[in-house]
Amino acid sequence: MTHLNLQPASEYCETNGYRLTKPRLEVLKIISSSAKPIGAYEVLEKLGSAIKNPKPPTVYRAIDFWKDQGFIHRIESLNAYVACEAGHRHKGSQFMICNDCGLVIETHLCELPEALKNSTIENTFAPSRWNFEIHGVCKDCG
Amino acid sequence: MTHLNLQPASEYCETNGYRLTKPRLEVLKIISSSAKPIGAYEVLEKLGSAIKNPKPPTVYRAIDFWKDQGFIHRIESLNAYVACEAGHRHKGSQFMICNDCGLVIETHLCELPEALKNSTIENTFAPSRWNFEIHGVCKDCG
């Protein structure tokens, strides 16, 4: 268990009129408890101990819900999901992914880096969301 | 057809002792000719007019080959592939993806942006490759 504080999610649902249902709660627990990004079908397996014979749509719905609300992120290069470390909605995500041990470090930027901002302005492109995935080797593996 | 200059790829193979086989050539042609990122199974369909009854592994092998050599990139958030616009190997990719029309603009950075570099150094993480995908709206759609 890395960081299992479900209160923000719970409060968020309360405040915004979303239901904190059992599938949602359990899926968030599973993803938040995972030290590493976790695949949807691994979540599904684990979900089996809280919910009787769950099916893929149950997992994907909950994943989509939390993703939309910014509580989890999808690591595109791994087809896997991680709990957001920031605990708030943000437009962009940055991850450093260790190719050796699978550790993922989320870094926090509130803005697009200048170099990219400049290039988007040059191209007159209006960015709304972004996802940066940096692969490499973490300090323990390096 | 956006930019169908196959000579660099051909020369690259020549120089490095790789074979420019029919499946490789045709797959590169198809991806290079596409104005938008193209999915593997769409490549497979198109490949049917050059090669008799091709199968997924044929496409994926060629895709993996060109990807490894840096001639094409995978857009992770779209499960699709584009020809590299830089025409050289580079450690990182940056894309701006229009959510309206699907246009993808590849931008060229030789280095990680400072803001990210700093955060990787802080975390003592050694980056080797990266992929940045920025979604938004292009000037024609905006």
Place this chain on the structure above:
DNA sequence: TTTAAAATGTTATAATATAACAGTTTTATA
């Protein structure tokens, strides 16, 4: 308190990707 909205349950299937192994083509070397 019934109605609408939100959410789940369930079955089936779509979309993306790879494993495994036989066969072929090319290259290197004897």
Place this chain on the structure above:
DNA sequence: TATAAAACTGTTATATTATAACATTTTAAA
């Protein structure tokens, strides 16, 4: 130039990831 090794392709099957479609249940609102 014969032959062996390496690189590459062909083919069958299947794994992995994700969603469509529709019936049912739960909750909130009128």
